[in-house]
Amino acid sequence: MYDAPALAPSRNLCRVTALAPCMTDTYPTDAPFEMTDSGSGQGRLFRPLGDWTLDRAAALDRDLKRLEPSAGAVRIDGGGLGQLDTAGAWLLVRLGRRLSGDQAEPAFDNFAPAHAVLLERVGETERETPAPPAKGNGIVDFVGRIGGGVVGAGQQGRQLIGFLGLATVTMGRVLRQPSRLRYTALVHQIEKTGLDALPIVGLLTFLIGVVLAYQGAEQLRTFGAEIFTVNLLGVSILRELGILITAIIVAGRSGSAFTAQIGTMKVNQEVDAMQTMGLDPIEVLVLPRMLALMVSLPLLTFFADIMGLAGGGVICLFLLDIPPDQYMRQLANATDISHFWVGMVKAPFFAAIIALVGCFEGLRVSGSAESVGRLTTQSVVESIFLVIIADAAFSILFQVMGV
Amino acid sequence: MAAAENIIEVTGLRTQFGRQVIHEDLDFAVRRGEVMGVVGGSGTGKSVLLKEIIGLIRPAAGDIRVLGGDVLNDEAAMRRARESWGVLFQDGALFSSLTVAENIQVPMRERGGLSQALMDELALMKLALVGLPANAGPKFPSELSGGMRKRAGLARALALDPDLLFLDEPTAGLDPIGAADFDELIRNLQQSLDLTVVMVTHDLDSLVAVTDRISALVDKKVVVGTMAELMELDQPWLRSYFHGVRARQVAGMAAPAS
Structure with missing residues (x-):
C-alpha cells in the first residue's frame, strides 16, 4: 500500500497524503500523519500532524494498523504535532516499536520537551503482553466444577x-x-x-x-x-x-x-x-x-x-x-x-x-x-x-x- | 496558559448536616497546573469539600465552578467536568467483580469508540505509568496489596487523560516507603501529564514532597498559602499541626523552609 521507497521524495509526500485516510470524513482536521522517504539511507520519516489525543485514538489506531506492514527503520519526527496525551503517545511508541523491530528503541526526534517526557514515560510500558489465563477444555471444566462443588459441600457439611x-x-x-x-x-x-x-x-x-x-x-x-x-x-x-x-x-x-x-x-x-x-x-x-x-x-x-x-x-x-x-x-x-x-x-x-x-x-x-x-x-x-x-x-x- | 487561571473556583460555600455547620462562607480556588493540598483536623470537612466539588454531596449554599462551568446547576457543565477529571478514592474503590485491566477500561468503554485490542494496550500502558507490572492486569482487586490497589485506582483515574486529578488521602494506610514512592509517582505524573492535582491528606511528608500550595480548613473556612506561609500564621490548629514534634522532624529533614 505504502510503496513509498519506489517514489521520489518530492512526490512521495503528496502521494502518501493522498493515500492517508484524511480523505474520508473520519477527521475534522487534516491528515493525522505523513510518511516521507529521506532518501539518504536513514530510512523513512514519520511525521504525526495535529492533535494525537484519545478523541482520535480509535481512528488513528485503524489507520496505523494499515501502515504497519510496510516495515523498515523509521524515525519519528514530532515537529508537526499539536496536542499529545498518553493515548496518542502510546500509539506513537507502539508504531515505533513495530516499525523498528523489537530490538532497537524507536528514534523520536524534534518533539517538544513536554511531549518527549510523555513519550519516555509511556515508553516504559512492557513489550510483552501477559498471556491471558489458559482456557481449559469445556467438558473437563464442567465435570471439574461438579466435582469441586460436591467436595466443597462435603467439607462444609463436616465443618x-x-x-x-x-x-x-x-x-x-x-x-x-x-x-x-x-x-x-x-x-x-x-x-x-x-x-x-x-x-x-x-x-x-x-x-x-x-x-x-x-x-x-x-x-x-x-x-x-x-x-x-x-x-x-x-x-x-x-x-x-x-x-x-x-x-x-x-x-x-x-x-x-x-x-x-x-x-x-x-x-x-x-x-x-x-x-x-x-x-x-x-x-x-x-x-x-x-x-x-x-x-x-x-x-x-x-x-x-x-x-x-x-x-x-x-x-x-x-x-x-x-x-x-x-x-x-x-x-x-x-x-x-x-x-x-x-x-x-x-x-x-x-x-x-x-x-x-x-x-x-x-x-x-x-x-x-x-x-x-x-x-x-x-x-x-x-x-x-x-x-x-x-x-x-x-x-x-x-x-x-x-x- | 495563564498561570493564575483558576481551574476550580468555590465561593460562599455552606455545608450543613442537620444543625451542624461544617463550612460557612468558604472560598477555595485551584490554579491550573498546581498541586493543591487540603488539610484540616478530623471533622473539619476536607473529604466533604472534595465530594461537593465532584458532585457527590450537594452543598446548602454557594457556587462551585470547575473549568469555568457551574457544576451545581448546569448538567452539561457537570458532564464536561466529569470527563475531564479523575478521582482516586481512599482505598482505590476498584470494582471488585472486575479485573484491574477491566477496571481501567470502564471509563474508556463508557466513552465508546475504542476497539478492545486498543483498550487492552492502553490499560497495559496505564499500568506501566503508575508503576504496576503487566501481570497485575488480569488480577482481581482482592488479590492486590493496599499499595497496589491505590496504584490501580490511580491508573483508572488516569484512564481518560484527565486535566484534573482528585486524591482522597492517597498515602493513608501505606507504609512510609510505599507512601514516599506514591508521593514521587504523583509528582512525576503531575509533571509529565501536566495535571492539576487536588489532594486531601493528613500526611506532612506528602505535603512537603508534593504540594505547591496548601489549603487549611480552619474555623469552617479555608486558609490558603504555601507551607512556609502557613507556618508563619498564628492560628492554634495550624501551629500545633505544623510545629508539633512530627512536623519539626519532617521540616528538619526537608529543606529549611523558614
Whole structure:
C-alpha cells in the first residue's frame, strides 16, 4: 500500500497524503500523519500532524494498523504535532516499536520537551503482553466444577457438624454455670426473632389457611364431603404447614440477619477483638441467638397454627356455610392432639438448624464486605434446605413410631 | 496558559448536616497546573469539600465552578467536568467483580469508540505509568496489596487523560516507603501529564514532597498559602499541626523552609 521507497521524495509526500485516510470524513482536521522517504539511507520519516489525543485514538489506531506492514527503520519526527496525551503517545511508541523491530528503541526526534517526557514515560510500558489465563477444555471444566462443588459441600457439611459439636459443648458449659448466659442479648434476640416476626408470620399463615381451605373445598365438594375440609385443614396445618412456613420465614428473616450481623463484626475485626479479650465468640454471639430462636420459633409456630386455622375458618364460613362453633367442634373431633404435638416438637430442632447455619456462615466471613453478601445468601439457602431435609426425616420417624 | 487561571473556583460555600455547620462562607480556588493540598483536623470537612466539588454531596449554599462551568446547576457543565477529571478514592474503590485491566477500561468503554485490542494496550500502558507490572492486569482487586490497589485506582483515574486529578488521602494506610514512592509517582505524573492535582491528606511528608500550595480548613473556612506561609500564621490548629514534634522532624529533614 505504502510503496513509498519506489517514489521520489518530492512526490512521495503528496502521494502518501493522498493515500492517508484524511480523505474520508473520519477527521475534522487534516491528515493525522505523513510518511516521507529521506532518501539518504536513514530510512523513512514519520511525521504525526495535529492533535494525537484519545478523541482520535480509535481512528488513528485503524489507520496505523494499515501502515504497519510496510516495515523498515523509521524515525519519528514530532515537529508537526499539536496536542499529545498518553493515548496518542502510546500509539506513537507502539508504531515505533513495530516499525523498528523489537530490538532497537524507536528514534523520536524534534518533539517538544513536554511531549518527549510523555513519550519516555509511556515508553516504559512492557513489550510483552501477559498471556491471558489458559482456557481449559469445556467438558473437563464442567465435570471439574461438579466435582469441586460436591467436595466443597462435603467439607462444609463436616465443618457444620463440627460447629454443632462446638456449640453443644459450649451450651453444656454455660448451662452448668447459668450466670454466664447473656440474658440481655437473649431477650433482645427473642424480641427481634419472635415478637417482630409476628405480623408477617401471622399474615402469611392466615393466607395459607385461606388458600388450602378454598382448594380443598372445591375438590371435596364433588363428593359432597365439604365438611372434611376441616379435617384437611387441621391435619395439614398443625402437622406440616404451620411449622414449615414459619421456619422458612424465620430462616429468611433471622437466619440471614445472624449471618449479616456476625459477618459484619468479622469484617470489622470485632470478633478478633473479642477473642483477644478472652471472650468466646460462640458463647457471646452464637448461644444467645440459638437459644433465643429455640424459644421464639415454637411460640411463632403456635401463633402460625392459630392463624392458619383462622384463615381456613373464614373460608369455611363464607364458602361452605359452616359457622364458627360447628367448625371448632368438627376440628376437635377430627384432629387428634397428637397432630399438634407432631408440629410443635419439630420447632426447636428447626430453630437450632437455622441459628446454627446462620451463625456458622457469619463466622466464615473473611476479608471483604463482598463475602458478607455471598454468605448471607448461602446461609438462607442452606438453612431452608436443611429444614426441609429434617422435616422429611421427621416424617419417616413419626411413620415408624406410628404417630 | 495563564498561570493564575483558576481551574476550580468555590465561593460562599455552606455545608450543613442537620444543625451542624461544617463550612460557612468558604472560598477555595485551584490554579491550573498546581498541586493543591487540603488539610484540616478530623471533622473539619476536607473529604466533604472534595465530594461537593465532584458532585457527590450537594452543598446548602454557594457556587462551585470547575473549568469555568457551574457544576451545581448546569448538567452539561457537570458532564464536561466529569470527563475531564479523575478521582482516586481512599482505598482505590476498584470494582471488585472486575479485573484491574477491566477496571481501567470502564471509563474508556463508557466513552465508546475504542476497539478492545486498543483498550487492552492502553490499560497495559496505564499500568506501566503508575508503576504496576503487566501481570497485575488480569488480577482481581482482592488479590492486590493496599499499595497496589491505590496504584490501580490511580491508573483508572488516569484512564481518560484527565486535566484534573482528585486524591482522597492517597498515602493513608501505606507504609512510609510505599507512601514516599506514591508521593514521587504523583509528582512525576503531575509533571509529565501536566495535571492539576487536588489532594486531601493528613500526611506532612506528602505535603512537603508534593504540594505547591496548601489549603487549611480552619474555623469552617479555608486558609490558603504555601507551607512556609502557613507556618508563619498564628492560628492554634495550624501551629500545633505544623510545629508539633512530627512536623519539626519532617521540616528538619526537608529543606529549611523558614
